[in-house]
Amino acid sequence: MSRNLIFNNALVLRVRPFGEANREAAFLTAEEGVVNAAVFGGPKSKLRAAVSPFHQGVLYLYYNPVKDSRKAVDFDVKIWRPGLRENFGRAMAAGAVSGTVSATHAGGGDWSRSLELASDSLSALETADEGACARIFVHFLWNWLDLIGEKPSLSHCAVCGLTLENGAVFSPWERALVCPACGDNTRSAVSLVLGPGAYRWLSVTENLPPSQLGRWSLDAVSLAQARTVVTGMMALVMGKRLNIWDF
Template structure:
């Protein structure tokens, strides 16, 4: 039996027995693991160990019985706005499902950085900013998983997709995403095939900015409603492909996410 402590994010809490709770935890050290929280309704730990709370988790592990018990939780971030905004609630569930399905994209420590960066940022932002923040998070997560398309050059001719400045005449110019190449094709090289996905120059330019600029710089960039919905449909499609299945959070959150 050994005692441990680790930075942790509580992903979910479910009933286990009459008074206990089964807790799914995400840690940069251990990835995703489950632990038991003992105690009845009057236990102060019940309010501390709640979904999306993050901080330092204290627990002990009995290797013989294969049991992990939570002993204390020093909460650093409560993310209280998530309980007051439906989009933020569903976005948090969406992120949780992705983490579990992909096992933190194979890198718990790097995953920890971008997940907490998104959640902490969403806590400070309004719903509209959070929606665009979710697009950025998913695009970065696709990179972590090794499945993000490159948005710098045309995969056919090798020319830059961003050689000309974005203006009113080019903003609706369409690039083709080829799932066969996992890359984009410029208008000059296009030969549409089944399964291709069309994205405007604005959308591709923004996604390239997310990949190459600092988060602070990207937050200053504005996006049209058309560009936003294009990117949302696109990154949702790619993230489900990475997960290898339809995501329940997207199905239940239809019209919200």
């Protein structure tokens, strides 16, 4: 195995303390999914400043086969995303995106698509206002469900086969969307209803890039419904609910 590794497009997902003065960073890469590497250097180190959450660029790693460890040698940042630090809501939404990527091991397969979705969502968040942050996050999570093969069909009721048009209910037992009539018969204690506004918004925006979400408005009630259903689905898939989703 080569000792020097280059990842042409690496996104910093998180950085945490490691040892006394050093850090460990997790990167999302198209080649290997999540890649962890030690980042040596004190507070004034150029490398340490470059390896910050949401920065994206060319990553140079050294692999030590004896210790089976990797350390970052250089990180040539191409996208800085300073706008994510200017606003609390954007930072929280960005953390929810990167935390979901980490917790699901980058989606587990098509890593170039994982990287594209995470990267596009973070770039859209850079200029987003409060309401747009939540919409971009819900859109990200819905598409992330698709990426991991868990996105339910929006077109037909999973129980009776009726075409869904004006809303749906998520059934945890079916792990699918059902029509309102079949939804009345589910034994769900939690209300996982997608009203007409939330249902239509998911349908028209699911294939749009995150940067174009501003073209479709969504009222507060519908946004809350979409958010409850989409985070509920993801919690079911993961077997736990991440508190970073509740920003």
